[in-house]
Amino acid sequence: MKNSTMLEMKGVRKSFGTVVALGDVSLQLNSNEIHGLLGGNGAGKTTLMNVLYGLYKPEAGDIYLRDKQVEIQSPRDAIKYGIGMVHQHFLQIDSYTVTENIVLGTPLKNRPTLNLDQEEQRIADLSKRFGLEVNPRSLIEELPMGIRQRVEILKALYRGVDILILDEPTTSLTPQEVDSLFQSLRVMVEQGMSVVFITHKLREVLRVCDRISVLRDGKNVLTLSRDEVSEEALVNAMVGAGMDVEKSLVFSATDLDQKVAHVGQKPVLHVEDLQVANEEGTPLIKDVSFRIHEKEIFGIAGVAGNGQQELVESLMGIRPVANGQVSMDGSSIVGIETRELLEMGITYIPEDRLQDGFLPTASVAQNLILGYQRQKPYRRGSFLDWSAIFRVARQLISEYNIMTPSASEVAANLSGGNIQRVMLARAFSQPAKFLLAHNPTRGLDIRSMEFVYSKLLELKAQGLATLLLSEDLDELLLLCDRIATIYRGQIVGVLARGEFDKYKIGRMMSGVETHE
Amino acid sequence: MSEQATGLGHGVASLVKGLIPYLLAVVASFIAAGIFIAAMGFDVLHAYSTILFTSFKTPYGFIQTLLKFVPLLLQALAFTVPLIAGKYNIGGEGQLIVGAIGATAVGIMLAGLPLPLLLPLVLLAGIVFGGFWAAIPAWLLYRFGINEILTTVMMNFISFSLIDYVATEIWRDPAAGHPTTVPIGVGGELPLLVARPPLNSGIVLALAVAILVYVYASRTPGGYELVASGANPRASRVFGINVRRMFLLSLILGGALAGLSGAIEVTGVQHRLIEGLQSNFLLLGIIIGLISRGNLLAVPFVAFFIAVLEVGASAMQRTMMIPVEMVLIVEALVLLFVLLSDVVRRR
DSSP states (O other): OOOOOOEEEEEEEEETTTTTEEEEEEEETTTEEEEEEEEEETHHHHHHHHHHHTTTTEEEEEEETTEEEEESSSHHHHHHHHEEEESSSSOTTTSSSSSHHHHTTSSBBTTTTOOOOHHHHHHHHHHHHHTTOOOTTBHHHHHHHHHHHHHHHHHHHTTTSEEEEEEEEEOOOOHHHHHHHHHHHHHHHTTTTTTEEEEOOOOHHHHHSEEEEEETTTEEEEEEEGGGGOOOHHOOOOOHHHHHHHSTTTSSSOTTTTTTTOOOOSSEEEEEEEEEOTTTOOEEEEEEEEEEETTEEEOOOOOOOTTTHHHHHHHHSSSSEEEEEEEEEEETTTTTHHHHHHHHHEEEOOOOOOHOOOOTBBBBBHTTTOOTTTTTTTETTTOOHHHHHHHHHHHHHHTOOOOOOOOTGGGGGEEEEEEHHHHHHHTTTSOOSEEESSSSTTTTTHHHHHHHHHHHHHHTTTEEEEEEESHHHHHHHHHEEEEEEEEEEEEEEETTTTTTHHHHHHHTTTTOOOOO | OGGGOEEEEEEHHHHHHHHHHHHHHHHHHHHHHHHHHHHHHHHHHHHHHHHHHHHHHSSHHHHHHHHHHHHHHHHHHHHHHHTTTTTOOOOOOHHHHHHHHHHHHHHHHHHTTOOOHHHHHHHHHHHHOOOOOOOHHHHHHHHHOOOOHHHHHHHHHHHHHHHHIIIIIBBBTTEEEEEEEEOOOGGGSSSEEEEEEEEEHHHHHHHHHHHHHHHHHHSSHHHHOOOHHHHOOOHHHHHHHOHHHHHHHHHHHHOOOOOOOOIIIIIIIIIIIIIITTHHHHHHHHHHHHHTOOOOOOOHHHHHHHHHHHHHHHHHHHOOOTTTTTHHHHHHHHHHHHHHHHHHHHH
């Protein structure tokens, strides 16, 4: 198999306002290779690929395709040159079939009658050839995330691309789906294609990639082939100097048994036969029961959309409980208003920080007290104590390393990572018995993830009971004492530390297995 | 510490910085309107000096300005308080009228009471009636989610018929040529601060209320919840704020403020209910509220500026025969330029 240069990007520069997202980045891609693009959040991986796909216009830099310079102004140009991209969020029409979604925007054989038999046959062929199993006649809305991703890949293959870019493709997949995706990618490169695989997960890169490029702060750090790299070299390249990788939680082996303190005996949160329904009465959470003890991190794994949000909302008093019992410290909290729950010592990190946790036009200080505005020390008599609020805000800003000129800065000026730090600072600043954290590290860079992990473990050691819902299975394996798996609104199994098995959890996530 | 004085996120320094686009907007709108005035064949400089300085040349002009300032300030607050919570009260006019009706009714029915009793009752009636008039759309929003813009506007139309009925049927003053009621009891009249030309103490009341509203919004947990509900209702709900109740409250509060402005018109200026006493205060109040962009500290200053323009405009019409509408054009242009400066800054 011969490796020739397929594509080269040279000296790409792109900035957004004053922020330099890419400063003079170069990338060389061979045929027949899976090229890993590794880096933390904000390193510029996605930006670089969006430039290649014609979504961003760079200020400087050239693109050479098989040694010929090309101008890519739009995704249409990119596809013309054989470059396809699968984004983290799929652009699919739910009520269309797989075939209809794939052929949308391409010339059809039988346009007047919309007979798609020939197209369907081609899709079936592609699907067989690359091991991307999917029924072309299924409706998109009926498909799980893993299959929907295959549809997205087939969309690119159908358009005849020979360079395929995948942006964090494993985020919402079960371990089994990840394996099958990697097999398909291998088939693709064996047939002469090139694949760019964007990820922040080190182990995936080591498993599947032929060559690896690391980006950090919008700059190339290194490009090495698989047999040249060590895990340690990659870690150092990703995080740079100034972080102690040895002690790092993010990069530690998943077995943290020594670091995990003993779980307490006293149950803090007790959920029994919880049922939650939507407005039409369709059950979304069915007979969910679990207990979380003092000093315990209880994880919930599951593919997004299996009832996690509804579970969280019902526990927070935002969504009514249809049936069942939830109690904290032995007394029922069903039907209690959110404000009181916060006062009782439940603290919450919402998944969708912009929608559910953030006041864009208010100041950073005002954001830091949301939900606690009627509590001490923020309130004195019937007035707010602004000097106390600002004192606490300044403390939190420095403790949580929130990048802002001052506590009175309009919060909308913060970057995404800093907004998340505000959410964390607010949640962790309160004395709490029970923490409800939903994807607390989504969109965070490695340092911030590290910070969240150490904070969660620190609070656990102090006695906090934590319910951690995460789409990142590695995160759960790392931190949790027990992991429950949710599938279609039901807990299909609970594993305790010691019996953790990634593939077993994966099977439960896709509903093919239950435990107990 | 200036940082701490920023309940709504507007410190002294940022206030000064924030003033620049306003000044530019005012200058730009004067230039733009000047072109029209010149095209109509009038002396632009003379017109503008009349508009700007009438208020300050004579005691009469200044007191006229203060009398205009009171209802404008209250109407602007009636619009701004719900605006902070993200709701639009376009019913300040109806709330003013109904507040005035309430004040008049109490003032006539209890006409014999002495001032220490009657005056507070009359003012209270204005507040309660105005609040009630806003409570109807507020409740429709709370209970059924009906858009408050539509309902508050429609409540205005009902109030027009209501004032007509009260002033021509119930307490009609047969001597008046225009729909007018008989006067309220003497005990219901606001005491004068200055006898000649007469300035009633309504301005003290209005300023006190403006301060109270500012303190409420920037210094209390309730005010914080009001601001939060406007900034992001979903996040506020997730973190335990009863957002729908804040909407309800903000609209009723707005109605009460507008009702008070109606009561002050009755007790301070007219001493009776006269059809048309709402003038164009609603429109100007909305313009003031929008120029201030929900900043309660800015409202009194903007309201005073608009009052100066309004008084100057009447003088200009009397002395130079320039239509008074010209000033409305200037005011609208100020608003447009202020909004435009937002767009320019964002670029």
